Amino acid sequence: MKKKPIISRFGDHGILISYPRKIDQRINIALTQYSHYLADVFSEIIEGFTIAYHESAFYLNPDVSVDKAMEMFVEKFNQANLLEKIQENATVYTIPVCYEAPFALDIEEIATTKKKKVSKIIQIHTKPIYPVYFIGFSPGFPYLGGLSKRISFPIKASPRSKVASGSVGIAGTQTGIYPNESPGGWNIIGRSPLRFFDVKEENPSLLKAGDYIRFESIDYAQYKKIEDQVKSGTYSIQKNLLK
């Protein structure tokens, strides 16, 4: 992605970095790498930032001139070979998911409607390596790309008032994980025993923009075992480098 982003003001202390309006993995990777780089280099003047599909926002310390900071952001981008320099090896997290009762509330309905066996739905869901485009909507909630169209399924007409934390769902062409118990309208196909958001951690969200995940099917007994390990702090999540 050689194209330069547009840099503009966003309120009293905000700067918006905008790439072309598209849900496109190459755009998101360029945005994420540039944004993480800026957040690192200018950490002293940045109070916080948000990354989405094609745009990120930086919120500056109120003492800093936004115009000046915008110039500095542009300057950094223009430095030669920026993207080559900050290219990093992305991490693929293996997320264990139990696609069985009592967790997989809607998998039968999807299987029936799609005229597929439940095992086939699981096979399709566990096959891809999904990019984490960004974290938004609620604390630790990952926006994932790459769901197979073969198992896309419309969001529920009326949301459930309570969806358990760790629930894995499908809504339209998206798949995702509920990191916290909350109301929700996604079709629930399983549950992971992992903790996706933990305020006791330095980085409370397990995942961040630029990571990848793959789902691994586990049975109920394995779910219970991992759940205990997570509780006692002895579980270590499987990480691989994306090749």
Added chain:
Amino acid sequence: MIEVLNSGTHTTIQDGGRLKFREQGVPVGGAMDFHAFVLANHLLQHDKIAPVIEFTINGPTLYFYAQTFIVLTGAEFHCKLNGKVISHSSPIYVPAESKLEIGRVKKGNYGYLGILGGFSTEKVLGSGSFHPTLLPNARLKKGMQLVYIKTHFNDVNFYARVIPIHDKFSRTKLDVYPGPEFNTLSESDQQKLLSQKYFVNSSSNRMAIQLGNVPKISTPEIITAPVQPGTVQLTPSGQLLVLMRDAQTTGGYGRILQLTDYAINSLAQCEIGEGYEATFRLI
């Protein structure tokens, strides 16, 4: 220590919020009227900004076990300390074994109670601001006990007095920047947006303030993108939502305007209902 005798409509602990975790989906939170929150701290001559109690519509009734000083800022409420009416925006001595009754709101929406030395409540991700996902409690409840820091205040003199100007609560001018999707509106829609007199709808809360009397204008939904407190969203059904402190960090509605910090505080206090007005002023 304070004991909550009556919680009021929606009473929370608030401070400056959580700025550093937005890329992990954590809302900023913090006092709805930041100005009034900071003022409470200044009037108590705090070196370090400390958490306050925020309340709306009907305030809480609180029992103070130990003596202290308090200050009330922001919206004006009917307020009695041990049965006597107390003043707004100036520090007040509270003897041990006192009952503070904060009744119904008179002017504005969000009132603040600051206490000398500040409340020492649980902090999560660097902030004591209540949030339903992050902290065990979403609001103060009857019977809860709040600890405040003991201070030696025999020699404390409070000189500062503030006369609150509350005209702005009924006719609010909101300074705005054009939002990222402002230019997706036709020129005539931009004119309509900026010349309209709005009012604050009663279905507003800490996440968003909904405006009434919205002209017929439209903009398409967008790919989910960053939002912040003060972002004005236009929904496909033609509603105008101004995101407030507890808003999500990303959103999928067109961001047609962005309020200044000052305007966010003003809007938080803008009187609710059709008799009042709020207008936008492009800067």
